[in-house]
Amino acid sequence: DDETGFQEVLKQSGLHPKPAGLVLQYGTAGFRTNAKKLDHIMFRMGLLATLRSRKTKATIGVMVTASHNPEEDNGVKLIDPMGEMVTPTWEGYATQLANAEQEDLLTALKDVIEKEAIDMSQEADVFVGKDTRSSSASLSQAVMDGVSALGGHSKDYGLVTTPQLHYMVCCQNTKGKYGDATVEGYYSKLYQAFIQLTKSVLNRTDDQKHLSVDGANGIGALKVREMEAHLKKELQISLFNDGSKGKLNHQCGADFVKVQQKPPTGVEMNPGERCCSFDGDADRIVYYFIDSEGQFHLLDGDKIATLISTFLKELLTQAGVDLKMGAVQTAYANGSSTRYLEDTMQVIVRCTKTGVKHLHHAAQEFDIGVYFEANGHGTVLFSKAAEEIIQHLAEDANINDERKRAARMLQNTINVINQTVGDAIADMLLIEAILAIKGMTIQQWDSIYSDLPNRQLKVKVADRRVIDTADAERRAVSPAGLQDAIDSLVKKYRKARSFVRPSGTEDVVRVYAEAETQESADDLAHKVSLAVYRLAGGVGGEPKQLL
Numbered sequence: 001d002d003e004t005g006f007q008e009v010l011k012q013s014g015l016h017p018k019p020a021g022l023v024l025q026y027g028t029a030g031f032r033t034n035a036k037k038l039d040h041i042m043f044r045m046g047l048l049a050t051l052r053s054r055k056t057k058a059t060i061g062v063m064v065t066a067s068h069n070p071e072e073d074n075g076v077k078l079i080d081p082m083g084e085m086v087t088p089t090w091e092g093y094a095t096q097l098a099n100a101e102q103e104d105l106l107t108a109l110k111d112v113i114e115k116e117a118i119d120m121s122q123e124a125d126v127f128v129g130k131d132t133r134s135s136s137a138s139l140s141q142a143v144m145d146g147v148s149a150l151g152g153h154s155k156d157y158g159l160v161t162t163p164q165l166h167y168m169v170c171c172q173n174t175k176g177k178y179g180d181a182t183v184e185g186y187y188s189k190l191y192q193a194f195i196q197l198t199k200s201v202l203n204r205t206d207d208q209k210h211l212s213v214d215g216a217n218g219i220g221a222l223k224v225r226e227m228e229a230h231l232k233k234e235l236q237i238s239l240f241n242d243g244s245k246g247k248l249n250h251q252c253g254a255d256f257v258k259v260q261q262k263p264p265t266g267v268e269m270n271p272g273e274r275c276c277s278f279d280g281d282a283d284r285i286v287y288y289f290i291d292s293e294g295q296f297h298l299l300d301g302d303k304i305a306t307l308i309s310t311f312l313k314e315l316l317t318q319a320g321v322d323l324k325m326g327a328v329q330t331a332y333a334n335g336s337s338t339r340y341l342e343d344t345m346q347v348i349v350r351c352t353k354t355g356v357k358h359l360h361h362a363a364q365e366f367d368i369g370v371y372f373e374a375n376g377h378g379t380v381l382f383s384k385a386a387e388e389i390i391q392h393l394a395e396d397a398n399i400n401d402e403r404k405r406a407a408r409m410l411q412n413t414i415n416v417i418n419q420t421v422g423d424a425i426a427d428m429l430l431i432e433a434i435l436a437i438k439g440m441t442i443q444q445w446d447s448i449y450s451d452l453p454n455r456q457l458k459v460k461v462a463d464r465r466v467i468d469t470a471d472a473e474r475r476a477v478s479p480a481g482l483q484d485a486i487d488s489l490v491k492k493y494r495k496a497r498s499f500v501r502p503s504g505t506e507d508v509v510r511v512y513a514e515a516e517t518q519e520s521a522d523d524l525a526h527k528v529s530l531a532v533y534r535l536a537g538g539v540g541g542e543p544k545q546l547l
């Protein structure tokens, strides 16, 4: 009965004790901190996932990863039944469970059971995955200990990318409609769609089929290797930072490349060659190349969103279907990308707060919602109705070849993309297919629009919660005077824009500025940092002028 069950929880939790006084928050992307502090968190997330599974009568996912953070860190994210991020109320429960002292754990657990009226006799199933960090093996075992302590069943997928685990959960809960809930099922779904998309492109040279991939020394590298065999030379990958020697995310990976705006170490780059970087759990991707003068060009999430939106819009026109397409960005989206999408492409653009769940949610409002963060996390969502219309058309015997071809391409786009979450591997295949179909080089893609020069900085403050934002983080409503200060600084530069927000993953305030020249963007970012430092309780020395 229930009480015997709880005795088991009590006993097991003693093997995963919480350090007294330690307080952690379920942040933008779950818990994330030094791996040494996470054992009790993992056990408790195993408990919570089991409750969530009973509540939803569906399989829940738990992914052990700290994404782009250093190797010493780790983290955990919960995945809801359709493969989406766990719902906000349950993020709150996660924080409560995580922070209950050892002797209060049962009370905290029973509190969730009562609030959610959970039937403890219900079956519970939890899928568990992990990244390549050295701490991940024992931490994922702690998750499974939590699941079994509450009488749930866990299935260990072992080493998988974050998006692969999201995919598994969705497949399982749709009873195979989304695909087979196996790694093999994932590869076969994606590569078949990719081969279908590219098969009509004639005379592709080996140069055009070639792509250099920076695996960030993480799980993405392992999975690209596994996938490669399936691609039948239609995509020829040179894999760098495959984890055989380098350190995870160290001087490499999508986050490094985007923030530093420079190439990763360990990648051989020749002028004009396409390169891309994954992050540590392969849910982000950015592209880049060096030109003949040795200059580095970054194609970030905004450029990817533009490429995909353009492709989809053309297909919709060719197929002759009227579906409402929209693009979703955050305040970090380069102003040039927003202008291009709205003015040139005539696409509806929405701006949300930072964090995948916000973008995902907003994208669900459209028949076809393309969402990308500038940092390279993103995907495309198709409404059920849109999928049905497209499928119907692709099978319609009475339409002309052009319409049919476009409808089939839309169908294969649906299959190649991972609709549960941003997925570096799936995004890579779609981008490679689009470039092949359009016969476009990376330079041509890059020249669709020019990014405004920009700069990101961080400022340390005593308590970053003093900063409150509104309007999708584009305006600071507190502390008093900060937004006025930003406004008057922005006015001094051409094509300028700037905003500040408290980070959801690090104890800092982030500052973003863009302007017509790099000098202006740097200068504006610096001055705004000073305003934050002075008005929001800066600590340590004053932010210094960039050199």
Ligand code: 16G
Residues within 6 Å of the ligand: 028, 029, 354, 355, 356, 357, 373, 375, 377, 502, 503, 504, 505, 506, 510
């Ligand atoms: C997390 C988010 C990412 C966001 C980033 C912002 C998920 C899965 N990941 O990595 O979307 O861009 O946090 O970090 O939601 P920040 O709040 O420190 O700027």
Ligand code: MG
Residues within 6 Å of the ligand: 067, 068, 279, 280, 281, 282, 283, 284
């Ligand atoms: Mg990631």
